[in-house]
Amino acid sequence: MTLVLFGLFFLFLLAGVPVAVTIGASTAVALFVDDIPLMLAAQRMFAGIDSFALIAVPFFILAGDLMAQGKVSEKLVALADAVLGFLKGGLSVVSVLAGMFFAAISGSGAATTAAVASSMVPELRRKGYDASSAAALIAASGTIGVVIPPSVPMIIYAVIAAQSVSALFISGFLPGVAMGVGLMAIAVHQAYRRNYPKGAPFSAATIWRTFKGAIWGLLTPVIILGGIFSGAFTPSEAAVVAVNYALLVSLFVYRDLGFRDVYRIMLRSVITTGVIMFVISTSAILSWAMANWQIPGTIAQWVLSISDNVYVVLLLIMLLILLTGVFIETAAALIILTPVFLPLVTLLGIDLVHFGLIIVVGLAIGMVTPPVAINLYVASSVTEQPLERISRAVLPYLGALLVVFALVVYLPVLLGYSGAR
Amino acid sequence: SPEAFAGMKPATIKLAHVVNERDSFHLSAVRFKEIVEERSGGKLSVELFPNAVLGDERTLLEGMQMGTVDMGVITNGPVANFVEQMAVFELPFLFPTPEAAYKVLDGEIGQELLGRLERVNLKGLAYAERGFRNLTNSRRAVHGPADVQGMKIRVMENPVYIDTFRALGANAVPMAWTEALTAMQQGTIDGQENPVNVIHSFKLSETQKHMSLTRHTYAPAIFVMGLDRFKRLPEPAQALVKSAAQEAAEHGRRMNAEMQAAQLAELRAAGMQIDESPDVGAFQKAIESVYAKYESRFGDYLPRIRAALQ
């Protein structure tokens, strides 16, 4: 069965069968070979998405999308510019900071990239920045979108691993900021080498003015996280509150969207949701089959028989996460990998919230590693820069993200927070 | 005896449940496995799948109907989504003691209801137990219904529970269990109700300061098998499975009773304030409207249970 399952899985995947169908079809054949009633497939597809926690998926996508469309992202960029624009190469640092601001509103990496790219790129070009480098930096900052809460991948992980969404959200803050700081450091270094211009001088008055302008956007994370941690609502409900808030701001405060736009944006979110949920749905067949054949447990025993050193096994896990992220989209990779790794990391005594952070950060990096690299595609289509050039320009930023990833994996272990058996 | 199984082709039963290895469900399941494997001379073996790896309780029941899972230990609540009359046991304050519950469940009424599961392609084998449910909260000590007023209490998505807690004056919030755990941490809800073993195993003492042993509802659980799978077993194996389930269920009940004192002590040590004798009479009076509403919902089972308890 295992051979049939994995053989067909890779065959279908490489033949270009959509990931959701690849998972469902290869599992169905393996179930048939093992004489397990195939009605199971229909049942698991329903059970896999019949979950209240997953309600946050469409709504953190929708909230981000509503805000990305209109003035909210412009005003966040203006604020970021006022705060860090005075530095040499300030504009690229500003892109990263704007990415971090927007990450606190949106649950997805592509939306973060799109929001920042569309407001930043004309400005960057006017001031003579290298266009593909700028696009690559914005794509790399987009990865922060799923690390700083809210985060759609964290919600999916929380559902699969039965962990608290709130705990995962809190754990994402510092790593998200670290990713931003790492990217800024590279950007400043490049600015000196390429002799980029300085921006307008630092002015507290400008910061105050742009801060007031951006207040509606800045309030979003306050409402989402404040609501969750004060107990007013659950994380899934918070997503809906965020949508209501975004609707209010764009329809009545900034008035930058009409009802027709809202309809269009909602349907776009439905499509994105359909794509992710279809993968979750068919994966529920796969994870049942793997549990039934006890495959994850067997893999765990096998890995531990090679080495039960927590540093070595974590290195293997890191490499496998990064490799998967190169070829498979973040949510799909997360859904496939999590049930495979859970028994292994549990046996190693690694905290499951920490592991959730590891897998989310690792797969977020996959958003900028071609061939399957959603953030690079978004950045390329907004900036009209060829993908090849952005892919080359992203390498130094990738280096910074990898350093942060290693810290996310090993620092908590070294501090004894996790993995100390 | 093993001799009766000499000619039988070896077979395996896949038994799944949704709780961890320390729970009485699992202890019952292990006992079932031991009895079956020993008395069949190893011809019939049992493979255990704890921790919901094969699905939640609703989908496990579906799995038994479809033949993807053979057997399960399942709480009564989800079973009632398939056979409504099963919910009769969960009316508030129906059973005064565990012994009274055992008498009804193991007697004619309980067995008749198990038989009803055959109409939905399930074979009810025996009653294990989840146990008497008690109220916990983070706000204040609860002695009588007056203390529950306005509290946000998480209940299962089940009309009887919702109406019971509304009748007590609480703000009854139906919520999935996984959501409820976070909701208790953040204070989105004030309290919940469950048997002591659940309160203990989920360490609710960390978020819930107060517990009242209200024992408001007795929740049975069921050793249940897919009907087709059961019928495919040869005659002696069917008899063995049935008697082993009963013995294993009684073992689980004993373990629950034995573990409860230690669990309560640990909860107390963790800082929980426990009211061991709340004003049950006042609670019972407050929920009379629930009986008015559900009296005729379950055919003649309610009057028969009452008569049996006289």
Place this chain on the structure above:
Amino acid sequence: MFGHLKRTEKLIDAIVQRAAFVALAGMIAVITLQIVSRVFFNAVSWSEELARYLLVWTSFLGAAMAWQRGRHIAVDFVVNALPGPLRLAVKALAIVVAIGFFALIIFYGLRFMQMQSFQVSASLRIPIRYVFSIIPVCALLMLYYSLLDLAELFSASARREAEAIEAGTRAGEAP
């Protein structure tokens, strides 16, 4: 003939769009009601369950919309690197695999609905099979779309007709 089938696809998609919008908007309304009722009044008892079922419907309607637009995640760089005739064969194989999977979901989905004719939901007490029915329905839609894709893959005239219809309906069209 093909043009007629393709126009039917567009009509179905227009209906699916509206249904998906209603489901998503309904979810927003239901969860907003859930929060407001719990915090300020007595919690409504059915909101969580209804929201979950609307999520299932939104997801599958969205999956069907995404299928119609070719938006599902797929690894296509290998296929695109293949020489012409082989690429055509592999693309056809991919569509056939999908058609097989959808046929399976429809067949066993209907049998599952038959078997679950007794089961009702925990809170609203509505038959589970009605909630579930969106899965075989959307599988049927995606199967239909795939058959047209297959026709477009092998027939140049079908491809031309499809392009003409797409171009004609694109103006004023949602995503």
